[in-house]
Amino acid sequence: MPEGPASEFEQGSSLWKDARHRMGQNKFAMGSLCVLGLMILLCFAMAWFCKDPNKVNLVNKFAAPSEEHWFGTDALGRDLFARILYGGQVSILVGLIATAVSVAIGIIYGAISGFIGGKTDAVLMRIVDTLLAIPFLVLVIVLQATLSNFSGEVTQWIVDSWGWDKQFTSRLTNVVPLFFALGLLGWLTLSRIVRAQVLAIKEREFVEAAVALGYSKSRILFRHVIPNVLGPTIVYSTLTVPGFIMYEAILSFLGLGVESPNSSWGVLIKEGANFLETEIQLLLLPGLFFSLTLFSLNFLGDGLRDALDVKASKD
């Protein structure tokens, strides 16, 4: 029998195709995507062509915007445009890396909890409930204060034993604890979402088939279950990125995060607030970049979540 052309059959529409279509319809989400793309391009590509963000020029402080300094200069005569772009690198990286850390922990924890089930599941989820009830910012402040206290010693050790550039190393040891302080504490809600997904996937036929084939439990978990929860989890985690960026700014504002002369959007807003009465652009411009990024991330996350219909379920 000759096979009929494929077009005779109803073309199935996959989950991702549906989701792409729904995303395309959402003007806010698409607009946000463009803004974010532009922001990343500015902070990570454009920054290479900018002036040195740490070059102090006390003669030219508080300069008005000009052709040389697009956004003018700050209290130490540093180019504000360059500082905003470099600060953006730190802020965006904090958001992304902290999210990556928390996704990694959340997926493994949630998947194990949901997959094993029974008593183990009950105990693991009780632990999450308990940790969730602890005020997040309190823990982050304590953890960050502890971690950042070591940064001086760690810098010295790296410089001594590996011979790295001191300025670069101290910049690194200032920022890296922040990634972990936030990431180590941010996985709790994610693990719940993963668990709910795993519970649903566990009952599907392909898992049954894998069990029937006699595969080991860990193989089923890592090869069959986790890859299938990855997509929705990563979508949901888009919504945690703006949260982490906000926490970075809060910690920096309190003097517990990124420290001058390094810049991040939180540091810039903090510095700008000191010269509010005369030089309001020092507060407004970093604030604008910061808010615009958070705005787009939130709209994008909302749009992605609606498009894929990911729900955080408690049970």
Place this chain on the structure above:
Amino acid sequence: MIKFLLGRLMQGILVLFTLYTITFFLAKAMPGEPFTSEKNVSAETKANIRKLYGLDRPLWEQYYVYPKNIITEGSLGISTSKGRPVKDIIAQSFPNSLILGLCALGFAVGIGIPIGVLSAVRKNSWVDWSCMGIAMIGICVPSFTIGPLLQIYLAAHLPGLKVAGWGSPQDVILPAFTLGLVSAAYLARLTRGGILEVLSQDFVRTAQAKGLSPSKVIIKHSLRGGLIPAVAYLGPAFAALISGSFIVETIFQVPGMGQHFVNAATTRDEFLLLGISLFFGFLIVVMNLIADLLTGFLDPRVRIADNPE
């Protein structure tokens, strides 16, 4: 109900104990000395000071002495940087934080919930779009940008409002507004979502089919169910207000607990750190309990789910 309360109480104690354990060991892990300000002190004096605070004892003993003192003497230890009992520091600064937090919460509920209801009722109209747009601004613009802007554009021009300080009753207005804005925005979004979900249900259609006026359908039939997500958020919202107050207290120079906490974290004042963390944790456990009770009151399904028998 009693079983539910007991369960929550046990969980609350567990939460506080976990918080204590984490904070204790993190504080111990901080490098350096708590008494670094007194640099020219002999080793002997230093040892005596350490002894006075009980810091010379073995770690496990310190670990159980602190909670034991809380239970038997109601003492939260003595601040190593200020030399005063932690309890006094909290007693002095907490009322200010509480007033600020409650005003902010009142503001958030008073603004956020009506905006959410309005948005839900006028779904997909320009009213809805602008309300949700403003809510998004509230979430995305940090309080440390809004606060200074309010200081320069409102406080400096309006009579009666001060740029910073804490003395007369109207001094609470600007900090409370700044602090409550984020929670108001979240509440508005949650209320809108909750009401929209209820409005799509059959009993609402029945009520509409009976010919009830739209306002009656909203007030009598949708509000109770639609407010559940917002009420459940009140516990976390209170936590957010207290944590957020670290920043707002700094901006508006409110003599609250936040500054002490941040100072304790940076100066390695472990008793102050432990005392304030536990106090925050306690407040949040209590607020979550109240939010749970309110949710159970509004939503019969929760009561049934928690009492299977």
